[in-house]
Amino acid sequence: MEAAVYYVFLAMTLGGALGVLLTPGYVGAAMSMLASMLGVAGLMLMMGAYFPAFVMISVYAGAVLVLFVFVVMLVGDAHEPVRLWRKFAFLVLWAAAGAVVGLYAPEMSSWAESKLASGVSGSSGALEVAKNYGYAMFKNNMLAFQISGLLLLAAMVGVIAVAKEPAVRKRRREMV
Amino acid sequence: MHCQLSEFLAPALMLFATGFAGAVLKKNAIIVFMCVELMLVGAMLALLSFAAANGDVNGGVYALFVMAIAAAEVAVGLAILVRLFRLRGVVDVRDMNSLGD
């Protein structure tokens, strides 16, 4: 049962990522990315990280992708047709890469596990409780938290400054 | 919950690779942006899978920071795109070369 759910999420993740590259329109790409994001959130659920999974859905699906679609609708959808043979070649390459990654995943993971602090991948109980994230964020990573807060503030100011129509041009437009 | 590292590292790697391919190959600025997002998500998934394997919640917190950065990046990038579209009427990266020649 769990394996079946895992493969559904895996297919969503990778298929969605592929869809971003292969669908001709913007909105199609955004919707493929939505599928991919939901798949990733599902994978996070499978590994027991409930809080990041739902924050992920909330941030990416609820805000980032809606923003993408909004801008796409402002700019107007365009079709960027990809030639069929290129699409096919890309698909083959991608599948080959996927196969290699899938083949070497156990080796990769055992190498990574030999570097882990505990030495073995196992229980992830700490990730399941939402409160732990709060403690980790405000105890161990306070500086990083403050810096990302500052970054968000700077981004907000920057966005408003960039996207706002300059006062001069607005006045000129009103005069015409 | 049961957690096998390779089960989550492999999709993370594939996501990152797909995003990278798109960021390099695609001509359209909006799609390029989406591909950069895919790369960030791949990195996030890798961080979380290591956190889960290690049983350490700090990795999960880093994933949250990555999300904040991704959101900020998208907002700024899309604002620039909208401005560019108003100025030039295109969002094709091949046309953004006025500093090039």
Added chain:
Amino acid sequence: MGVEVFMTNILLNSLALAAAGVPGGAAAAPGAVSTPACDWVELLLRVLFSLVAIIVVMSFAGLSVVAERKVCAYIQGRYGPNRTAIPWVLAVPVLGKFLQRAGLMQLVADGLKFLFKEDPLPAHVNKVWYVAAPVISLAPVLVVACVIPFGVYWSNGAAMPLSVANIDVGLLFALAVGALGVYGTIMAAWSSNSKFPYIGGMRACAQVISYELTMALAVLPVVMFVARDAESPLNLFEIGRAQSASAWFCLAQPLGALLFLIALFVETNRLPFDIAESETDLVSGFHTEYGSFKFGLFYVGEYGHMVVGSALFITLFLGAWNPLPWLAWPEEWGAVAAVLSVLTFLVKIAAMLFFFIWIRWTLPRFRYDQAMNLGWRALLPLGVANLVFYMLWLGF
């Protein structure tokens, strides 16, 4: 065609519910029994429970369609639907006449009309997404319904929630998945390939981005209050339990409740904020190109959204299953108290639905720019101020 859409919907839902329910089983809040997720009987039970939750939400949605017509009629000094009748029901002495007058059978007629109408597929639409959009607008609503605690029961002295999946981050789940409903609107708008739906879709995007923030900010003080003495403050059951035999959060945080309620009207696309489908300037907005059962799904989706949104509001601010502030159903009553708690919750949902309808037929619609201004210049700063105030309050 309509039947196919409906079947796809059911299928999608059960898949989504299974996916949501399985990890939820392991993430049960402390105090609840956690069960192995692989147990097939357990899974089957969960699917059954989720079907019950879906039936409750859908029947409330259906009844509120009738209630909408009746209440609007009374507000406008009319009778509303009071003629439709099924002959053999009408033959029942008193009840039949009453049902006819109450317009309850109008619901059946409406549903059948949607089902049996010709299902046109305009030539200019993007076919796949045109069909998928109504399903996507309805599915998230029903998925959210599975985390809402409809009541409480006691086993061995421990309070347990009557919900399908009592997940640790239920509030986050409800907000995140509930926000996915907007993709139905967006897809409908875009795939219709026509002017008015397009504008409607753009408005829906802008609106969702603006008011999502207010919603999250309004919820945070509640979580902070609950976190004082609960182990997992994002759990909806814990939030409900924090309000039993103590002040409801709408009394402790009136501003937060108001902000959440306004954001809820936006999220559900209800009238003071239904600028995505405002029929005065956009024909009927994002679903202009839709007809027959696909339109019916949008229609039901809106009411389902209202039901689930009201349930969320009730759980967060209106004391969940508790009858009155500072008063809880006594534990000694056992099963009777459990039934009463569920009844209380359902009555509160009905009252909230009435409130939604009342507002719709009382207030005029905001213009698009007014709604944006209100969201960014008034509600967002108020939300931040509300959060800071309660942070200081809890700090000192």
